[in-house]
Amino acid sequence: MDVVNNGKKPSSGSTGAAKVFGRLLRFHRERAGITMEVLGKHTSYSKSQVAMIEKGERRPKDHFVRVADEVLGAQGALLEVAQEITPSGVAAWLEDYLVEEAQAAGIHMYANHVIPGLLQSPHYAEAVFRCDVPALDEDEIETGVAARIDRQKVYHRDPRPHVTYILEKITLTRPIGGREVLKDCLLHLLDIARLPNVEIQVMPEDRTTHAGLSGPFILLETAGRRRQLVYVEGQGGRYFLSEQPLLGDLFTRHGTMRAQSMSPEDSVRLIEQVAREL
Secondary structure (H helix, E strand, O other): OOOOEOOEOOOHHHHHHHHHHHHHHHHHHHHOOOOHHHHHHHHOOOHHHHHHHHOOOOOOOHHHHHHHHHHOOOOOHHHHHHOOOOOOOOOHHHHHHHHHHHOOOEEEEEEOOOOOHHHOOHHHHHHHHHOOOOOOOHHHHHHHHHHHHHHHHHHHOOOOOEEEEEEEOHHHHOOOOOHHHHHHHHHHHHHHHOOOOEEEEEEOOOOOOOOOOOOOEEEEEOHHHOOEEEEEEEOOEEEEEOOOOHHHHHHHHHHHHHHHOOOHHHHHHHHHHHHHHO
């Protein structure tokens, strides 16, 4: 779901290195005639975690690299490539998106199951990371939370981006991390909603029509508004859309959804009410 660390945008080289490592790992694993499951047993990783590393979606830890290089007879090749992978506190697959987000003129999100990362408080973000399956290590959670909160600097950069949200009401009431964690996050969200370049709208739960039933998405207007992108993330994969007519269709759908949602003013009042009742 990538990061602006210390004001710098994520390194695309790190993303590329993770993908190169994954391809090299698969090459040596298949050449050695070893399955992902067997490699996982040697490295204390699950089969799905090995698969994520081979796809470049998860960074390998030092222990994994050392053991895999020895078990697969890679003769130091995996160790060499792994040195190019720099930790950023975010999944490798998300970095491409964050490069675009960090410099976008417009960011427009629709969320239907959880409060988006750009609106999360530290404790809520930690609770979200702890829901991940397979489970993340403590250092992955710690760096992930720090990166997610640091990412919120985007609201204050110059020039400030125009940021809008459409949130299903369930995102405001589902007690991820518990009631106190949710309340803290809602108060944090309200602080962000008061920024002049941010608008938050809530989609009423009793609507009989809804243009967003196909799922969540993010619309980006790049720097200078020279082009538009759509980022879609789901269980089966993550991808950008940049071609017509799908691009235009989703921007039209987003406009319809904003019209179907509560006004920003009414949405803020609703969020305040939900927070008071927790």
